[in-house]
Amino acid sequence: MITSDWPDRLRERGLRVTRQRLAVLEVVAAQPHKPADAIHSAVKEQLPEITVQSVYTVLHDLTARELLRRFDPPGSPACYxxxxxxxxxxxxxxxxxxxxxxxxxxxxxxxxxxxxSLGMQIQVADVVFRGICRECAAASEGLVGSGTAEA
Ligand SMILES: [Zn+2]
Ligand SMILES: [Zn+2]
Ligand SMILES: [Zn+2]
Incomplete structure:
Protein backbone atom coordinates (compact mmCIF):
# COMPACT_ATOMS: atom_id res chain seq x y z
CA MET A 1 0.00 0.00 0.00
CA ILE A 2 1.36 3.40 -0.95
CA THR A 3 1.49 5.77 1.98
CA SER A 4 -0.17 8.75 0.40
CA ASP A 5 -0.49 12.38 1.27
CA TRP A 6 -3.40 11.89 3.66
CA PRO A 7 -1.90 14.12 6.38
CA ASP A 8 -1.67 17.02 3.90
CA ARG A 9 -5.13 16.38 2.58
CA LEU A 10 -6.58 16.34 6.11
CA ARG A 11 -4.89 19.65 6.92
CA GLU A 12 -6.09 21.19 3.64
CA ARG A 13 -9.65 20.47 4.69
CA GLY A 14 -9.06 21.90 8.14
CA LEU A 15 -9.06 18.55 9.94
CA ARG A 16 -6.54 17.58 12.58
CA VAL A 17 -4.32 14.66 11.61
CA THR A 18 -5.14 11.81 13.99
CA ARG A 19 -4.15 8.15 13.95
CA GLN A 20 -7.82 7.20 13.74
CA ARG A 21 -8.45 9.33 10.65
CA LEU A 22 -5.29 8.11 8.92
CA ALA A 23 -6.11 4.47 9.69
CA VAL A 24 -9.67 4.81 8.36
CA LEU A 25 -8.47 6.55 5.18
CA GLU A 26 -5.89 3.86 4.53
CA VAL A 27 -8.35 1.03 5.08
CA VAL A 28 -11.00 2.62 2.85
CA ALA A 29 -8.41 3.36 0.14
CA ALA A 30 -7.28 -0.27 0.18
CA GLN A 31 -10.79 -1.77 0.40
CA PRO A 32 -13.36 0.51 -1.23
CA HIS A 33 -17.14 0.06 -0.89
CA LYS A 34 -17.06 -1.48 2.59
CA PRO A 35 -19.60 -0.67 5.29
CA ALA A 36 -18.64 0.85 8.64
CA ASP A 37 -18.50 -2.44 10.56
CA ALA A 38 -16.06 -3.96 8.05
CA ILE A 39 -13.96 -0.79 8.17
CA HIS A 40 -14.01 -1.03 11.96
CA SER A 41 -12.70 -4.62 11.94
CA ALA A 42 -9.89 -3.68 9.56
CA VAL A 43 -8.92 -0.54 11.49
CA LYS A 44 -8.85 -2.55 14.75
CA GLU A 45 -5.83 -4.44 13.43
CA GLN A 46 -3.86 -1.19 13.66
CA LEU A 47 -5.71 0.44 16.54
CA PRO A 48 -7.13 -2.31 18.75
CA GLU A 49 -8.79 0.14 21.13
CA ILE A 50 -10.90 1.97 18.50
CA THR A 51 -14.68 1.67 18.96
CA VAL A 52 -17.32 1.33 16.24
CA GLN A 53 -18.69 4.66 17.40
CA SER A 54 -15.38 6.44 16.76
CA VAL A 55 -15.20 4.83 13.33
CA TYR A 56 -18.67 6.22 12.58
CA THR A 57 -17.60 9.66 13.77
CA VAL A 58 -14.44 9.57 11.65
CA LEU A 59 -16.39 8.39 8.59
CA HIS A 60 -18.89 11.16 9.09
CA ASP A 61 -16.20 13.87 9.42
CA LEU A 62 -14.25 12.63 6.41
CA THR A 63 -17.39 12.40 4.30
CA ALA A 64 -18.48 15.90 5.33
CA ARG A 65 -15.10 17.25 4.16
CA GLU A 66 -15.33 15.20 0.95
CA LEU A 67 -12.27 13.11 1.63
CA LEU A 68 -14.58 10.12 1.48
CA ARG A 69 -17.63 9.46 -0.58
CA ARG A 70 -20.55 7.66 0.96
CA PHE A 71 -22.60 5.34 -1.18
CA ASP A 72 -25.95 3.90 -0.03
CA PRO A 73 -26.65 0.67 -1.86
CA PRO A 74 -30.41 0.06 -1.89
CA GLY A 75 -31.28 -2.25 1.01
CA SER A 76 -27.70 -2.46 2.37
CA PRO A 77 -25.69 -0.41 4.85
CA ALA A 78 -23.87 2.67 3.57
CA CYS A 79 -20.36 2.05 2.30
CA TYR A 80 -17.40 4.32 1.75
CA SER A 117 -41.71 20.33 -15.71
CA LEU A 118 -40.35 18.84 -12.45
CA GLY A 119 -39.62 22.31 -11.13
CA MET A 120 -36.84 21.13 -8.80
CA GLN A 121 -33.20 22.10 -8.78
CA ILE A 122 -31.51 18.74 -9.25
CA GLN A 123 -28.19 18.23 -7.46
CA VAL A 124 -27.70 14.48 -7.77
CA ALA A 125 -29.10 11.82 -10.06
CA ASP A 126 -28.23 8.40 -8.69
CA VAL A 127 -27.58 5.75 -11.27
CA VAL A 128 -27.28 2.22 -9.91
CA PHE A 129 -26.66 -0.72 -12.18
CA ARG A 130 -27.87 -4.08 -10.91
CA GLY A 131 -27.06 -7.46 -12.28
CA ILE A 132 -25.24 -10.72 -11.66
CA CYS A 133 -21.46 -10.68 -11.55
CA ARG A 134 -19.31 -13.01 -13.61
CA GLU A 135 -18.44 -15.21 -10.62
CA CYS A 136 -22.04 -15.64 -9.53
CA ALA A 137 -23.09 -16.36 -13.10
CA ALA A 138 -20.34 -18.98 -13.39
CA ALA A 139 -21.29 -20.49 -10.03
CA SER A 140 -24.95 -20.85 -10.99
CA GLU A 141 -24.02 -22.43 -14.31
CA GLY A 142 -21.97 -24.95 -12.35
CA LEU A 143 -24.96 -25.72 -10.12
CA VAL A 144 -27.31 -26.16 -13.05
CA GLY A 145 -24.73 -28.39 -14.76
CA SER A 146 -24.30 -30.71 -11.80
CA GLY A 147 -28.02 -30.80 -11.06
CA THR A 148 -27.63 -29.76 -7.41
CA ALA A 149 -29.24 -26.34 -7.71
CA GLU A 150 -31.51 -25.44 -4.81
CA ALA A 151 -34.66 -23.49 -5.38
ZN1 LIG B 1 -17.28 3.61 -6.11
ZN1 LIG C 1 -23.26 9.50 -15.03
ZN1 LIG D 1 -21.92 -11.80 -7.48
Missing part, protein backbone atom coordinates in the same frame (compact mmCIF):
# COMPACT_ATOMS: atom_id res chain seq x y z
CA UNK A 81 -14.64 4.99 -0.75
CA UNK A 82 -11.82 7.45 -1.34
CA UNK A 83 -12.72 8.02 -4.97
CA UNK A 84 -14.57 11.32 -4.74
CA UNK A 85 -15.58 14.08 -7.14
CA UNK A 86 -15.82 12.09 -10.37
CA UNK A 87 -19.54 11.31 -10.00
CA UNK A 88 -18.90 7.65 -10.83
CA UNK A 89 -21.73 5.18 -10.53
CA UNK A 90 -22.00 1.69 -9.11
CA UNK A 91 -22.96 -1.72 -10.35
CA UNK A 92 -24.22 -4.13 -7.69
CA UNK A 93 -24.41 -7.90 -7.97
CA UNK A 94 -27.82 -8.91 -6.71
CA UNK A 95 -26.49 -12.31 -5.57
CA UNK A 96 -23.26 -11.63 -3.66
CA UNK A 97 -23.54 -7.87 -3.14
CA UNK A 98 -20.24 -7.13 -4.86
CA UNK A 99 -19.98 -3.45 -5.85
CA UNK A 100 -18.02 -2.25 -8.86
CA UNK A 101 -17.34 1.28 -10.05
CA UNK A 102 -18.80 2.42 -13.35
CA UNK A 103 -17.39 5.52 -15.00
CA UNK A 104 -19.81 8.37 -15.48
CA UNK A 105 -19.92 9.39 -19.11
CA UNK A 106 -21.03 12.86 -18.19
CA UNK A 107 -18.46 13.22 -15.38
CA UNK A 108 -20.37 15.43 -12.99
CA UNK A 109 -23.71 15.60 -11.21
CA UNK A 110 -26.45 15.61 -12.18
CA UNK A 111 -25.78 12.95 -14.74
CA UNK A 112 -29.32 12.73 -16.06
CA UNK A 113 -31.44 15.64 -17.13
CA UNK A 114 -34.69 15.95 -15.22
CA UNK A 115 -37.66 17.23 -17.19
CA UNK A 116 -38.12 20.97 -16.78
Missing amino acids: ETRTHDNHHHAICTRCGRIEDVECVHGEAPCLQAPA
